[in-house]
Amino acid sequence: MSDTTHTGPMLAADGSPLKRSLERALRRQKLRALALIAPLLIFILVTFIAPIADMLFRSVENEIVSETLPRTVVALKDWDPTLGELPDEAVFAAMAADLQEAAKAKIHTRVGSRLNYETPGISSLFRKSGRQASKWDLEKDGPFKDVLIKSEKGWGELDVWKTIQVYSPKYTNGYFLNAVDLEKTASGISPRDEDQQIYITLFLRTFAMSIGITLSCLMLGYPVAWLLSNLPSRSSNLLMILVLLPFWTSLLVRTSAWKVLLQQQGVINDVLVWVGLVANDDRLVMINNQFGTVLAMTHILLPFMILPLFSVMKTIPPSYLRAAKSLGASNWTAFWRVYFPQSVPGIGAGSILVFILAVGYYITPELVGGTKGTFISNRIAFHISSSLNWGLAAALGAILLGFVVLLYWVYDRLVGIDNVKLG
Numbered sequence: 001m002s003d004t005t006h007t008g009p010m011l012a013a014d015g016s017p018l019k020r021s022l023e024r025a026l027r028r029q030k031l032r033a034l035a036l037i038a039p040l041l042i043f044i045l046v047t048f049i050a051p052i053a054d055m056l057f058r059s060v061e062n063e064i065v066s067e068t069l070p071r072t073v074v075a076l077k078d079w080d081p082t083l084g085e086l087p088d089e090a091v092f093a094a095m096a097a098d099l100q101e102a103a104k105a106k107i108h109t110r111v112g113s114r115l116n117y118e119t120p121g122i123s124s125l126f127r128k129s130g131r132q133a134s135k136w137d138l139e140k141d142g143p144f145k146d147v148l149i150k151s152e153k154g155w156g157e158l159d160v161w162k163t164i165q166v167y168s169p170k171y172t173n174g175y176f177l178n179a180v181d182l183e184k185t186a187s188g189i190s191p192r193d194e195d196q197q198i199y200i201t202l203f204l205r206t207f208a209m210s211i212g213i214t215l216s217c218l219m220l221g222y223p224v225a226w227l228l229s230n231l232p233s234r235s236s237n238l239l240m241i242l243v244l245l246p247f248w249t250s251l252l253v254r255t256s257a258w259k260v261l262l263q264q265q266g267v268i269n270d271v272l273v274w275v276g277l278v279a280n281d282d283r284l285v286m287i288n289n290q291f292g293t294v295l296a297m298t299h300i301l302l303p304f305m306i307l308p309l310f311s312v313m314k315t316i317p318p319s320y321l322r323a324a325k326s327l328g329a330s331n332w333t334a335f336w337r338v339y340f341p342q343s344v345p346g347i348g349a350g351s352i353l354v355f356i357l358a359v360g361y362y363i364t365p366e367l368v369g370g371t372k373g374t375f376i377s378n379r380i381a382f383h384i385s386s387s388l389n390w391g392l393a394a395a396l397g398a399i400l401l402g403f404v405v406l407l408y409w410v411y412d413r414l415v416g417i418d419n420v421k422l423g
Helices: 018-058 063-068 070-078 089-105 108-116 122-133 144-151 158-166 174-179 199-230 233-248 251-262 267-275 290-313 319-326 331-359 363-368 376-385 390-414
Strands: 182-185 188-191
Touching (some): 063 108, 070 158, 122 158, 174 182, 174 390, 199 290
16 A cells, blocks of 8 residues: 655646635635625715815815916016015016906906905906907007006006915915915915904804704703613604604704794794793894704704614613612612613714714704804805805815814724714
């Protein structure tokens, strides 16, 4: 009897090396799995990742100035605004040529609108001069320093040329500076005028009120979730329908209902006057302020706190409390030492959910907040739909997104995102 030793690679049934065959099969399996989730990945990429990337790009993009005024941008590179003198004739001639070409393409108003965000009045300057530019003879009508200043006096102001020079690069941090109440000038970065410093206040108000809304939802939602989780299933299901009932009503309708309830001639004030708690000529002001915003948003976001709490509390065995009481613990001690720690994952999940939703709300603050109860999201919506300053809106949105991600990271470091559960 003889022994034979096999020293070559192990082979598969088809004769190929087993290791290579296994790698090929594993690769095919991964490709099949990727093909299954590809539609979802594409959907997320198109509807979520791409808009965020576009927003971040708009917050620094500034190509309109260099593309519309290419000759002027090059000519202004050698101009020193600190000398207090207007640019030389070469810059004015370059501006005349750029204006004439932009007017023919009908894009001169776009660059005027862009620069008008930084220095009010530039928009009308480009619009009026653009109408006259088509009549200029670039070879005979010079010197264009006199022609431009004669056509519009604004061309003789240093601030106009400083703004053009400062915002001539293709990319700028000016939007982000404006978003934190700073401005970019020829001499550097400086604070904006006090009457224009609103964004830091709005950011602080947004986060402070969102924390207040989260705490109020927690204080109201915790006992409701505890009741739902400890009642018999039949009663619990009935009450859960009442919790979910607001989702079946339009957000706009619910917010409008709060306007009717909270106004000085509204239902709540009428009841308070009727029972004698408030004088008719001294009705409570509960709308168009921070109180109205917090109250209405607490009502709207409360289900988002109750549901995570309920799903976690439902998994806590009631026998734990009975065991603690049988060992001599009071009702409070049993709750605080045994029940509450097990409900912390639900508190974390509900708090994160409510806070993130709150900082991005704008319909409810817009309708019931007035001037003192609005959020930064209301200003973002204003710049997108009214002022059309999409760059500043993108910068504000990027800062808001950055703060939310930072808070999420801090929470993960302190508590641990793995401890957040939805049931």
